[in-house]
Amino acid sequence: MSQTTHSPLKTAFFSALLVLAVAYPVLGLKLTTVGIKLQVHGASPTTLWAIAACAVAMFFWQLFRDRLARAWQSAPRLPKIPARVSNTLTLPSTQRRVIMVLIVIALAWPFFGSRGAVDIATLVLIYVLLGLGLNIVVGLAGLLDLGYVGFYAVGAYSYALLSHYYGLGFWTCLPIAGLMAALFGFVLGFPVLRLRGDYLAIVTLGFGEIIRILLRNMTELTGGPNGISNIDKPSLFGLSFDRVAPEGMQTFHEFFGLSYQSINKVIFLYLIALLLVLFALFVINRLIRMPIGRAWEALREDEIACRALGLNPTVIKLSAFTIGASFAGFAGSFFAARQGLITPESFTFIESAIILAIVVAGGMGSQLGVILAAVVLTLLPELTREFADYRMLIFGALMVLMMIWRPQGLLPMQRPHLELKQ
Amino acid sequence: MSRPILEASGLTMRFGGLLAVNGVNLTVNTKQVVSMIGPNGAGKTTVFNCLTGFYQPTSGSILLDGEPIHGLPGHKIARKGVVRTFQNVRLFKDMTVVENLLIAQHRHLNTNYLSGLFKTPAYRRSERQAMEFAAHWLERVNLLDFANRPAGTLAYGQQRRLEIARCMMTRPRLLMLDEPAAGLNPRETEDLKALIGVLRDEHDVTVLLIEHDMKLVMSISDYIYVINQGTPLASGTPEQVRSNPDVIKAYLGEA
Secondary structure: OHHHOOOHHHHHHHHHHHHHHHHHHHHHEEEEEEOOEEEEEEOOHHHHHHHHHHHHHHHHHHHHHHHHHHHHHHOOOOOOOOHHHHHHHHOHHHHHHHHHHHHHHHHHHHHHOOHHHHHHHHHHHHHHHHHHHHHHHHHHOOOOOOOHHHHHHHHHHHHHHHHHHHOOOHHHHHHHHHHHHHHHHHHHHHHHOOOOHHHHHHHHHHHHHHHHHHHHHOHHHHOHHHOEOOOOOOOEOOEEOOOOOOOOOEEHHHHOOOOOOHHHHHHHHHHHHHHHHHHHHHHHHHHOOOHHHHHHHHHHHOHHHHHHOOOOHHHHHHHHHHHHHHHHHHHHHHHHHHHOOEOHHHHOHHHHHHHHHHHHHHOOOOHHHHHHHHHHHHHHHHHOHHHHHHHHHHHHHHHHHHHHHOOOOOOOOOOOOOOOOO | OOOEEEEEEEEEEEEOOEEEEEEEEEEEEOOOEEEEEOOOOOOHHHHHHHHOOOOOOOEEEEEEOOEEOOOOOHHHHHHOOEEEOOOOOOOOOOOEHHHHHHHHOHHHOOOOHHHHHOOOHHHHHHHHHHHHHHHHHHHHOOOHHHOOOEHHHOOHHHHHHHHHHHHHOOOOOEEEEEOOOOOOOHHHHHHHHHHHHHHHHHOOOEEEEEOOOHHHHHHHOOEEEEEEOOEEEEEEOHHHHHOOHHHHHHHHOOO
């Protein structure tokens, strides 16, 4: 290490100085608005003392780092997860069983949870759906897509516009939204899938932004930055979940002779989201066992060999891109129906980043991993509401820790192998 | 004399200032084993890359059964029945042996999404037939016992055999092998020789071979092309090539 060549005292001194240099302007100075001007104040003495203490702590930490590291190594360790257990956990059959259990829990959830809990669970399910969709593109086909939120927006706006201008219902628009997103995936994918790795990532990032900016600027059609409001909620075979049914419709509670409860609507939305997720799980499970799923894996491993065997790489990549986009379309139209209001600002790059984080943190290609990561990454901001200012900091720290300790993701999955029976 | 399956004329490949292949003419007749030999760096693999569409040749024409194929992308040429292996083994290492063979059958399988999603009888039948075809060839190349192992865990010689079996999954007419005997021990080389003979005689496959193992080349080839520094040096039957003074000079240097 280069530090051994420097004197440890010097390193420690400069590290401490760096702490002061960074922390003092950020934490030690406070800006307050007085009228239209900004005034600079020094922070409270406690803050200043804390900064000084940190600098001193950093000084000693740098000085005794090597010795501490040695002491740490000799300390007793936590027992590691045995290889056999972790192997069993990554088997597709085990994960399938765990997913079954999770589905049972998810089905029981709305009937025991509070209204808030069901609402948050619905949000989690949206992210599960998005994660599963992006997992096809990134995890299975190995194409880094940073503009996934663009397809989410296409799905949301498809439903919102069709409902707004033509009065079409949610269930008619759901497949249309999926198809629209798939169409966008196809059209955008066609020129860009010749690119590889980083280049593909940058171009998809651009496309995601273009879609958002288009939506914001086509004011006559999309309402621009104000978005579209009063989007109809889904109905159950023509039964509305509102207190008073719109013209020509009946309400759910009247039809079944129940008293009106607003939680019914929340539960209904939750169940739709669950249905969509189950559909996605079913489709993806089949896809990875189909020839196209094998081709994705093969293409990820060796594109040149694939071409030599007569597989058309563009078509195979395009299929992953299109199918992945269609799930974003489903998620988008559901999102629009649930929120009742969408604006272009719901579809910023940070959403793409969060969905990608779900896929990577969960373990590429693993559906159970994606589900768990979606739960963690959606609940985390909800649970840490008190630390709202530091939310992104916690998010970032979590990502860094993940990369150090589990670079393969929370729960990676071994691909299901086809066996030759003898 | 059988009719030609592949005819390349005036094949030239230029990389900037480097003339890698210069005016190579090749005629490969059906059901023959034709070899291409030459010192390292002579441009043999570049010729292969041009023929299979991995490079677009700077000039020259390539006819497959009289139909021009130059300028087509690699996967289209492969679909016309020209399939190749690579100098370094390019298996899908994390996939199992049998899955490697299934990938190669992709084009012949039922890839309809709906039939796959609902597992229709037609889809099941297509998958089963693919499995049987794969099993048949695994037995042929003596790898049936390794069918469910990841391809990357096989021994080198086995990987080479698997690669040939994988090519056969695409039902090729012209099989192009790039140094298939490299790294094989003498016994494995003998097996390879027998396998190539079987491919030609029983499966009606024409084989175009790049190889440095002269014993193998001389004993199996019907016709040999010699290339040196990108230009054709000589061609003929093994006997003719063996006694050609230019060839001896190129291989052994000036006397």
